[in-house]
Amino acid sequence: MPTTTETGNSDKTKKIYKPLRDVEVDCDIDQTKCANCTERPCLKVCPVDAVKESPTDKHIEITDECFGCVLCRKACPYDAIQMETTLSKPLRENVPNINTKLCRQCGACVDACRMGAIHLVSSGTEEAHSVIDEDKCVRCGYCSRVCPTEAIKYGEILPRSVVGGKAIVVNQKKCIGCMTCTRVCPSKGAINVGKMNKLPYINPSxxxxxxxxxxxxxxxAIRYSSRKRAYEGYKKIKTMEIVSELMEKESEKLSRETVKINSILNKVTREVSYSHTEDEFTQDITELVTAEIKAMVGGELEIEDLKEIIQATQPHREITVMEDTCIGCGACIKECPVDCIELEMPSPVHIGEDCVYCGKCVETCPFQSISLKEESFQVEDGRVLFKRRNITGPSSGEVFIDNDSCQRCGVCVNKCPVEAMTMDNDQVTVDKDKCIFCGECQALCPTRAIKLEHKD
Known part of the structure; x- marks a missing residue:
């Protein structure tokens, strides 16, 4: 029963979470690390009050009430708690019981059983009926759901109809995508694979x-959860799947148009770029682009649609070493984060194809002998602009990662030229001190989950 303390606060009864399977917990606590902790968060997170503080020496102890939820281990800021849990063999339902008097020999259960555990038998003493092979049956209960006469009874230990009971869910943060579960599941439609993240999820129904x-x-990664939470998670995933399908249809249309638009943009780039000799300029090309679009795609594509394509188009950059002023001092070589600059005596420095156009060499050169130009399309206030500018140094800004779109493929991590990106706890993180905002990650990301917002 809830009690009231002297301060007037209600001390509510703590909800106790117990697993449906017995568990053995083997834990070890490094008391030397533990002594550094003053807040003791492990005491607060334990749902069954199995974590105690010894009143004599202030050591942390874990009692037999522990069922291995590892919340204390995760909460420990000093990694002082080591814990291994061993689950007992899973609960198994009894083999479904078949009422031979209700069985109509329709064979629905025989066709539905993916394990081949059910077959029809007939003898002289009783009518033909279904029989279940106990050795082959995996107690999935699918036969019970397809039986039209309700002759098959299933769910004596874990009845599916129990309100507020348990359900099995996939923790997609721990899932490694091996798809083993999809191969062994005997219930048709129980385990599906998401189109967006390519990971399995379970339909509780x-x-x-x-x-x-x-x-x-x-x-x-597969565990028991409350049925309410399981259905909430399932509905959320299904909603994302529906959105994904709609986006996929739009993407197909957009991709067809992208090929056409790219050719238009390339043509416009040549026309506009060659007509200007100045180092920096901005030109409104809305009428020129829309005229080309109407001629090619019948005018069906709006500026807003074009904006999506332009945002996915990487700017064109070109770096040049001016031989007349470069003395081959090598200052740029030391600053290059990808080691693509070489000294070719008696010629000036040579910049290789691995250049990521970060601008560090431009900023470093004491004689301004390195030029870096960028040409790009932008949509501002409903107008399409073509811009050319000089890049005089490294860009600054912030890298944003859309975790819903990110597939954790690791391409950005592996290809980052300065190793500024890492995969921590299945999440891509960016080291701001290392990042040079070269844009390689944004260009390589297959799902466009990475966006760079430049300040300059």
Whole structure:
């Protein structure tokens, strides 16, 4: 019962979470690390009050009430708690019971069983009826759901109809995408694979809780959860899937137009760029572009549609070493983050193809012998602009990563020229001190999950 303290605050009864399977917990606490901690967050997060502080020496102890939720280990700021949990064998339902008097020998259960555990038998003493092979049956309960006469009863231990009961879910943060669960699931439609993140998720309406997926999951990503939370998670994923399908249809249309628009932009670039000799300029090319678009795609593409394509188009950059002023001092070589600059005596320095156009060499050169120009399209206030500018040094700004679109493929991490990107806890993170805002990650990302917002 809730009690009231002297301060008037209600001390509510703590909800106790217990697993549906027995668990053995082996834990070890490094008390030397633990002694540095004053806040003791492990005491606050334990849902069953299994973490105690010894009143004599202030050591942290874990009692037998612990069921291995590892919340204390995660909360520990000094990594002082080491814990290993071993789950007992999973709960298994009894083999479904078939009422031979209700069985109509329709064969629906035989066709539905993916394990081949059900077959029809007939003898002289009783009518033909379905029989379940106990050795082959995995207790999925799918036969019970397809039986038209309700002759098959299933769910004595974990009845599916229990309100507020447990459901099996996939923790997609821990899932490694091996798809083993999809291969062993005997219930048709129970485990689906998301189109956006390519990871499995479970439909609670079809899952029979046979725990076959839980048994084979190598990353322990499949676990029990409340049915309410399971349905909320399922609905959220399905909503994202529907949005993904709509976006995919639009993307197909957009991709067809992109090829056409790219050729238009290339043509406009040549015309506008060659007509200007100055180092920097901005020209409104809205009428020129729209005229070309109407001629090629029938005028169906609006400026807003064009804006999406332009934002995905990388600026064209060109770097040049002026031989007349370069003395080959090598100052730029030391600053190059990708080591693509070489000294070719007695000629000036040579910049290789690995250049990411970061602008560090331009800023460093004491004789202003390196020129870096950028030409790009932009849409501002409904107008299409062509801009040429000189880049005099490294860009600054912020890298934004859309975690919903990110597929954790690691391409950006592997290709970052200055190793500013890392994968931590299945999330891409950016070291702002290392990042040179070269834009390689944005250009390489297959899902356009990375955006660079420049300040200059």
């Amino acid at each position: 079809y899952c029979a809780r046979c725990e076959e997926c839980m048994n084979v999951c190598p990353s322990t």
